[in-house]
Amino acid sequence: MALVAASKIHNFAQIGLRTLTTKTANVKKTVFISQSTDIFTNLAFEEWLYRNWNFTNQQILVLWRNDPCVIIGRHQNPWVETNVSHLPFITDSGVQLARRCSGGGTFYQDQGNVNATFFTTNYRSNHKHNLEVIIRAIFREYGLKLDISPKENLCLRNSKVSVSAARMGPLNAYHQCALSVNVDKMNLNRALRKFNSGVKSNAPRSTKSKILNLCEENPKINVKGLLSAIGWEYMRTPVNSLKDGGKYLANLQNGFQMVNPTEQWFPGLNAIRENLCSWDWCYGKTPKFTITKFFPVPDQFTNSYNGISGDLSIRMVVEQGRVTDVSLYVPQGLSNSGLSGEANVITSLKNHKFTEDALNSFEWSLCGCDSNLGDDKDKFISECVRQVMTSV
CATH class of the missing domain: 3.30.930.10 (Bira Bifunctional Protein; Domain 2)
Structure with missing residues (x-):
């Protein structure tokens, strides 16, 4: 034909x-x-x-x-x-x-x-x-x-x-x-x-x-x-x-x-x-959206001597498929790297595409030059961020 x-x-x-x-x-x-x-x-x-x-x-x-x-x-x-x-x-x-x-x-x-x-x-x-x-x-x-x-x-x-x-x-x-x-x-x-x-x-x-x-x-x-x-x-x-x-x-x-x-x-x-x-x-044509997630801190951390209390919370703003603003609240004593309250280190995610690839820079910032997250608490923080970016 x-x-x-x-x-x-x-x-x-x-x-x-x-x-x-x-x-x-x-x-x-x-x-x-x-x-x-x-x-x-x-x-x-x-x-x-x-x-x-x-x-x-x-x-x-x-x-x-x-x-x-x-x-x-x-x-x-x-x-x-x-x-x-x-x-x-x-x-x-x-x-x-x-x-x-x-x-x-x-x-x-x-x-x-x-x-x-x-x-x-x-x-x-x-x-x-x-x-x-x-x-x-x-x-x-x-x-x-x-x-x-x-x-x-x-x-x-x-x-x-x-x-x-x-x-x-x-x-x-x-x-x-x-x-x-x-x-x-x-x-x-x-x-x-x-x-x-x-x-x-x-x-x-x-x-x-x-x-x-x-x-x-x-x-x-x-x-x-x-x-x-x-x-x-x-x-x-x-x-x-x-x-x-x-x-x-x-x-x-x-x-x-x-x-x-x-x-x-x-x-x-x-x-x-x-x-x-x-x-x-x-993905980039997606209208602006905001994600807010709360994560209960595991018992294995709350039962420790330093008495961690409260949830870890993450709020992300995504425009044109890219992260434009991030707020991460880390309960006192959860991170051995010193993160607590509103964590500035999360700014490493800004301007990245809203994909798992952006987590690489965040994990590097979380643990310094060491590419492996050896501490369970820091692994928990990183996993929470990952869940926000993979299971909206």
Whole structure:
């Protein structure tokens, strides 16, 4: 099947007010099936189409899948939404963390998911219409009836079978729906956080819901069959209504095209992908947040002759993914290195990325030039800092 050449792009400057008067009868539909399973490539392709394509006379549905990954919304906090430090170890190749350009919540994906992204002009965007197309596709092919929740998710028996995200621009818009077909729920639970305490942030948080795989309800449902069913339903459905146009309307469309998102076919794609997979985008775009944790001092230290009392407390402020302020309260007598009260040595963490790597400089400051923390009390202090930075 032919690939789509970037030379077909129309100049947005030529659109003008013509978009407001174009008749829907002239609009042709195309189904792209991405051959990539890399989350950053697929998100870059989504963004490339949004920035460069003219959807005045052509609408596009992109169907795509991903290797194991967690996708967070544009303004979310990855340390709150996911088990960041565990992601590299959940599968043999790890779980990638990606930040979308669109809003919405966090969700885990693997190749047991089907993503359907509907591209239109801004004024033709209709999320409910898109979801109804998917509902009809599943009912027509598998006899399974889904419902639409108030938050525009597809549901079955009070469980979610999909999540949605969307982006609206001056000219173009897209609406993404991710369906759970046969996702690995064990890995999903390992990747996503269930509860967070001690974190203060204005970043939008995801609402945790029960996820149902479509194959649990109907074992005949599989990823390959669902890709085909949604694609054909999309092409047989008119732009401005849900009236079934049948095979006649489907045959008038531009059909299915297998697409390999590469720089050769979509100039500028690599630059978008490079940004989307960068640390500064995935983590550095996180809104400012503050973490406060309290740690009871172990009995083995409180029972000593010097009578240590009170909790060790840590407060960190993180901006753009980097530690900007730290307060560490160490009870009198806990540290043999002389730390007590508000410890200034913790300033060694400032301006470091909010990762375990920052602990190296802190431990060096805690014990001087000796790289080994030989004292149990200092080890306890260091471990408390580590827990703050790895289990937000």
